[in-house]
Structures are given as C-alpha cells and as structure tokens.
Amino acid sequence: MRLGRFRWFVAACLTLLTLLLGAQEAPGPSLEVGEPHTGLLGPGEAHRFAAVLEKGEYVKVVALQKGVDLVLSAFDPDGARIAEVDSPNGAFGPEPWEGEIPKSGRYVFQVSSPGPNLKPGAYEIRLTLRLSADQYASHKILSLEPGVLERFRGNFEVGPGRVIFVGPMAGIFTAGGKDILYFRDSQTRRTGPLYPVSATRFFSGPDLGEPYPPEDEFAFTLSAEGVPDSLVWTPRGGSPVKARKVDPFRYEPVAFESGGATLKGYVLVPEGRGPFPAVLHVNGSQGSRADVGPAGNFFVRQGFLFMAFDKRGAGQSTGRWQEASLEDLAGDVLRGLEVLKSRPDVNPRRMGLWGASQGGWVAAIAASRSPDVSFLVVQSGSGVSVVENMAHESRSQMAGAGLSGADLEEGSALVGRLLGMMADGKPHEEIAAVGAAAEGKPYAPFAAFGKLPRDHYLWKWVRLCGHTDSADALRKVRCPVLWFLGDRDSQVPAAVSEKRILDALAAAGNPDYTVKVLSPANHGLLECSTGLWSEVRTCKRYVPGYWETMADWLKGHTGGPR
Structure with missing residues (x-):
C-alpha cells in the first residue's frame, strides 16, 4: 500500500517536471564565436540559440536576414527579455545586438517572425564578438564634448x-x-x-x-x-x-550672413607669413563642418588656409537647407569666398573649392558663377541630375536587398518615374496613384513616395533641386578641375558621370581638367567590395591614389609645399 502511494507520488512529480520543462522552451544550439548557424524561418516561427556568458563580458550577436523579416530577441538567465531588435530594413540585412553582460549564466537569443502572414526565408545567426570582462573594463568608451x-x-x-x-x-x-x-x-x-x-x-x-x-x-x-x-x-x-x-596651425571660429541665415564654421591658419592659398569646403548632404574630420589638416600640410562651415540648418548655422535650392547653397559658398577674400592672410588669386557628394553640384554651380574660384576639386560628385542620381541610388539599394530580373527593372523604372513627377511638381494625389502600382511588389518599400505626408520636406526639396545637373554648370567652368569618382559607388553612377563631366568641360573649352575613377572605391573613396551602404561600416582604409593625387595636383596648380 505504502509502495503504491510512493510510486504514484514519483510519477506525479515526473509528470509535473515534464510539464514545467515543456513550458520552458529548450535553449537550442550553442552560439560560439566564428561558428554561424543557418536556418529557414517560417511565418509565426521562433528559433532559439544559447550562449553561456560571464558577467562583465561584452558580446555582439548578429542575425543576418537573407529573404526573411525577423526579430532578434535576447533573454537573460532568468528568462527576462533584455533586448528586441527589428530594424526597418525589410527582409534583407543585419539585425544586431551588443552589450555588456549583467550577470553570469545561460543567455538565449531568439530569431522570430514578426507576423503570421510574412513570407518564409533564410537567415544566419552568429556570435561575432566576445570581449573578456577585463579587456572591456579597460576599453569602456567615454563621451567627450x-x-x-x-x-x-x-x-x-x-x-x-x-x-x-x-x-x-x-x-x-x-x-x-x-x-x-x-x-x-x-x-x-x-x-x-x-x-x-x-x-x-x-x-x-x-x-x-x-x-x-x-x-x-x-x-x-x-x-x-x-x-x-x-x-x-x-x-x-x-x-x-x-x-x-x-604643421602647426591656428584654429579660428568664423561666422557670416548669407540669404537671411547665419552660417558658422572655422578657419585653420597655417603658421608663417601669408598670404596663403585657400581652400573652402563645400558641404554634402549632411551639411555639418564635422563631416570634414581631419581632412582640413591635410590642406594645412599642403600650405593652404582652410575654411569649413555648417550649411543652412545644420550644426550651429540657422536657416533651413530643406527649403533652399542648390543654387542658393552655391550662393552661400560664394559668400564664404568673399569672407576669405577679405582676409589679409589669403591670396585672393589662389582660392579654390573642395566638395564631396552633393557638394559636387553646389561647387560646380559656384565655380560657374564666380571668377574668384581659381580651382575646383570634387570627391564623388555626380555628373547627372539630382533625380537621375536618386534613381541610380534607389536601384543600387534594390539590388543590394536582393531584387533582380523583372522586379529590379520594374522597380527602378517606377522609382525613376515617381522622382521625375516630384521634380516636375505633379500633384500629391497623382504621384500616390502611380506609386500604388508597387503595392504587394518586392520593390514597394523603395517606391513609397506617395505615402509621405504632404508637409514632408522631400516634396519641396525635389521640386527645387531635382532637375539641377552639374553638367549644365560645368559647361561654364574654365578654372582647373580635379574630379574623383569611385568605380563601385552605389550612390553615384560613375561611368555615366565620367563621360558627362568630361564632355561638359570639353564643351566649356576648359584647358585644364582631370577626371579620375579610382578602384576599388565606394562613395567615400574607401576600399570596398560592393560599394553598398550596408558595407560601409566594415571599410577601414582609403583607396590608393586619392590623397596622393590631390597633393601632387594642388602642388602643381598652386605651388603648395608638399
């Protein structure tokens, strides 16, 4: 009798234990650095992986989407969710999580489908970094102003x-x-x-x-x-x-008025007696003087006084670039040249412009409007119109997201048409109706212009700037020009731009111009494999020939010392 009761008690305990364990999902395969796991994730599914981690370690886990939209979640040893990552990158690209481990134990990392109606697809998950507690403690990043x-x-x-x-x-x-x-x-x-x-x-x-x-x-x-x-x-x-x-130099803040805006920046003045040749930086789309980084030091080393400023509405400058045409921004650049020209330490006959990306359009316009520009250097500036360039960039993004064949061609054609309509100032409703053709298509996220709010700045900006073409300005530029392009630039069509820039400068009768296509270079002229934006964070060095060529060219054209 007693033995029967004992057996019943043991069986009940085993049953309860089984139920409890069943309620807690198995942690899944172990994650180790350098050992990726791949899988297929269906609608509503969740796959779990585990890693035994120590308190104070710093780790990074990346789930790479290969045709499936997924959510990456992290759970601590107590089962509490400590992170959930779902970037707006659709079904392609990485979902990363990284951080310091708060307690020792088994952590679970889960990839799951965010909805029951999404398409199944492949993924890869890996533990990409595991930094020891001691190494992380000695390399915790501070914040400096x-x-x-x-x-x-x-x-x-x-x-x-x-x-x-x-x-x-x-x-x-x-x-x-x-x-x-x-x-x-x-x-x-x-x-x-x-x-x-x-x-x-x-x-x-x-x-x-x-x-x-x-x-x-x-x-x-x-x-x-x-x-x-x-x-x-x-x-x-x-x-x-x-x-x-x-190469000692002096840092001076600078401020000036242009087009109703107050523009602020700085000047780097080389040590020694002037007057010096001068270089004025022309902003790209980001527009902050901080985009220059240590490049200003390079020009000082070549013997130039260097000036950079925040464009309208960026950094410490007032105004709104979103409501300015590229011609307006070129006016700001020419006002900056006037500031330089007024300085006794600047040689007014040796003032040039250095622009990158969107700064290529602006610098070309400025050079076409003023004889004070004695030379022009451009990094990754486009040779086509703004909307043509935006269409190229969108096509690159689609290809990078895995679209090909008819989907890529249809999507590219639709985006190009929508951008052209925006530049022409077509009504919002008309653009939205054309964009509706993308509903349910793989390229739908790239053609969602019609869904932008009516007060979104892009509507006005594309109307103001969409048809601006650097080739139009370059047909009027007679000063020496050095123009760099990257052969794998996903943001600028290098081959088409090279031809159009060369043709425009030849039509201008310009006697001194050079266009160099560097390889293997992305938009920032960094060494790359694909040139896609998703790859930028893995780049680490400039392509050969950029800084060296510019130094030699500047010396030959302005008599710089190095």
Missing part, C-alpha cells in the same frame, strides 16, 4: 613622410551621430574613429563601424596649456612609437 575633441586636432609625424592626421568628425555609427575623433594614416591609408577611454587615451577598432576588439592605442601628451603636443601610438601587437606634432 565636441569642444574638447577640437583640442586634439593636429598632424603627428610618425616617421619621415608618414603622418597621422587627427580631427573631430561626425560619428556615422555612434549613438545619436555624436561627433568623435577620427584619424588617417598617410602611409597605410587606414582611417576610422578614435574611441576615448580617458581624457588623453584613445583606441581604434578593426574598421569604421566597430570599436571592438580594440586594435591600436593612441595616448596623447599635453602641453602646459592643455593642448596635445605629441602622441604615443601603439599598433596592435607592435611597439610604442612617439609621434611629434608638426
């Missing part, structure tokens, strides 16, 4: 002819796009952020977008005035190298 970062701007000579350029730059991949210190090595062409771990110590990561695992260490020594006067650079796995500060 832009004013503090500016003090570190300078050129540091590692050896004969080898300089590390350092300066603040807009943080493309930092939280909130906050400014961060950037560097460029003139010998290796390596570039990227410098992450602060103290008031004077920084480190670089493996590429533009990832701080970890740490690579090189940068320790600055300060003068009595609190300004860095030397740098100790320790390459990963190498010995410390002391670099002395060279």
